[in-house]
Amino acid sequence: MSELALLGGPKARLEPYPAWPVWDQRDIDAVTEVIRSGRWGGFPYPGPKTAALAEQFAALQGGGYAVPMANGTITMEVACRAAGIGWGDEVIVPAYTFQATAAAPMAAGAIPVIADVDPQTYCIDPKAVERAITSRTRAIIPVHLGHQMADMDALMEIATRHHLIVIEDCAHAHGAKWRGQGAGTIGDFGSFSLQSSKILTSGEGGILLCRDAVMAGRAAGIIDCGRPHQAGGGPETHDGEYLMGSNFRLSEIIAALALVGLERFPEQARQREAMAAYMDEALSEVSGVRVLQRDPRHTTRSFYRYVFAVKPEEFGLEHDMVCAALDAEGVDCWTGYEAMHHYTLFQPQNSKLAVPNAFPQYFKFEEMNLPEAERACEHEAVWLDEAIFRCGQQGVDDAVEALKKIQQNAKELAEAAKKLKER
Numbered sequence: 001m002s003e004l005a006l007l008g009g010p011k012a013r014l015e016p017y018p019a020w021p022v023w024d025q026r027d028i029d030a031v032t033e034v035i036r037s038g039r040w041g042g043f044p045y046p047g048p049k050t051a052a053l054a055e056q057f058a059a060l061q062g063g064g065y066a067v068p069m070a071n072g073t074i075t076m077e078v079a080c081r082a083a084g085i086g087w088g089d090e091v092i093v094p095a096y097t098f099q100a101t102a103a104a105p106m107a108a109g110a111i112p113v114i115a116d117v118d119p120q121t122y123c124i125d126p127k128a129v130e131r132a133i134t135s136r137t138r139a140i141i142p143v144h145l146g147h148q149m150a151d152m153d154a155l156m157e158i159a160t161r162h163h164l165i166v167i168e169d170c171a172h173a174h175g176a177k178w179r180g181q182g183a184g185t186i187g188d189f190g191s192f193s194l195q196s197s198k199i200l201t202s203g204e205g206g207i208l209l210c211r212d213a214v215m216a217g218r219a220a221g222i223i224d225c226g227r228p229h230q231a232g233g234g235p236e237t238h239d240g241e242y243l244m245g246s247n248f249r250l251s252e253i254i255a256a257l258a259l260v261g262l263e264r265f266p267e268q269a270r271q272r273e274a275m276a277a278y279m280d281e282a283l284s285e286v287s288g289v290r291v292l293q294r295d296p297r298h299t300t301r302s303f304y305r306y307v308f309a310v311k312p313e314e315f316g317l318e319h320d321m322v323c324a325a326l327d328a329e330g331v332d333c334w335t336g337y338e339a340m341h342h343y344t345l346f347q348p349q350n351s352k353l354a355v356p357n358a359f360p361q362y363f364k365f366e367e368m369n370l371p372e373a374e375r376a377c378e379h380e381a382v383w384l385d386e387a388i389f390r391c392g393q394q395g396v397d398d399a400v401e402a403l404k405k406i407q408q409n410a411k412e413l414a415e416a417a418k419k420l421k422e423r
């Protein structure tokens with residue numbers, strides 16, 4: 001019998017990793033309290049739970065004016081709108097991220113310009129950003145991807161020099177810090193998702209951190225059907241003017257769940273951070289594996305998924321086979337996103353913007369050469385589930401043992417896969 005679970009052998013990890021989201025009586029009590037209060041919705045904005053969430057979340061990240069809203073996609077669209085970014089403007093986004101990072105500026109009317117990533121971190125490469133800047137560029141959206149942070153020093157220097165807005169996509173980086181400063185408080189805006197897989201979750205929801213009080217007031221207006229709001233995002237005011245807006249308020253029931261999540265968050269983040277350091281060490285002993293670079297300026301690692309790279313030639317398998325085999329061993333993982341320019345959204349036949357000669361300055365599909373993102377997305381990246389880092393050293397040991405087993409039996413697995421393909 002094979003040693004590999006994928007080929008019928010025994011699993012490396014018998015016990016399932018802990019479930020997500022974590023919940024207990026506190027969540028039930030918090031929701032019950034809101035239901036009994038009769039104040040369910042987000043109107044008038046912000047409700048008491050939403051206001052408390054804004055305050056506590058800004059304190060967690062260490063600054064800014066927090067504006068809770070419906071999700072972590074609209075946050076980025078609202079940031080663009082609040083900053084006056086729209087038709088004709090270009091916004092630079094990384095080639096390795098979820099589609100929302102590019103779709104949000106598009107929803108505001110801007111054109112996403114896709115820049116390649118740094119192979120050491122898989123986050124946007126500041127040199128690629130510099131090359132992508134044109135006279136129409138208005139903003140950069142770096143993504144703190146997986147368990148990494150983008151090089152905020154280099155990006156802020158570029159942004160200052162070119163007068164660009166920086167919107168940090170922190171959907172994976174609640175609690176993370178760069179030189180002691182919270183993710184999302186370094187740029188002009190920080191966008192956070194509270195969607196069910198995220199490390200602070202209320203099922204759905206998002207929070208936009210704004211460095212500037214006026215921007216926060218505008219953001220609150222944009223998500224509250226355009227009603228004028230106070231600077232800082234506080235309650236509606238009758239002094240200002242209506243903005244172009246829609247309803248993306250957060251409901252009080254969701255805010256109540258997020259507040260309970262915030263109580264648990266520090267301990268969960270502490271566990272993940274300690275076990276990530278242990279994982280770095282353990283992985284460095286597996287042949288054919290590359291541990292992503294740990295930047296010493298990334299002072300607190302709080303993360304959504306832990307990402308490493310396989311070196312297919314050396315390991316003997318591509319990342320998709322490694323992930324399939326790890327999953328079978330009981331180690332939850334994923335190959336990650338596809339490269340941004342490969343998303344259906346950006347295929348020429350699907351884009352009205354690509355009508356020949358109609359908008360020649362827009363997507364230059366034929367020029368989208370993004371080799372680092374392609375290598376990561378198509379061959380290398382393995383995203384380990386956060387739960388692996390919430391059950392002590394045993395959780396990490398089991399995952400690494402499974403990986404070693406797969407590496408040692410890579411030849412057998414590659415041959416089995418080849419035979420299956422030939423059938």
Ligand SMILES: Cc1ncc(COP(=O)(O)O)c(C=O)c1O
Nearest residue numbers: 071072073098100171193194195
């Ligand atoms: C990097 C990134 N940005 C943005 C989002 C969008 O967040 P939401 O699903 O809350 O809209 C997600 C996840 O869903 C994400 O992973």
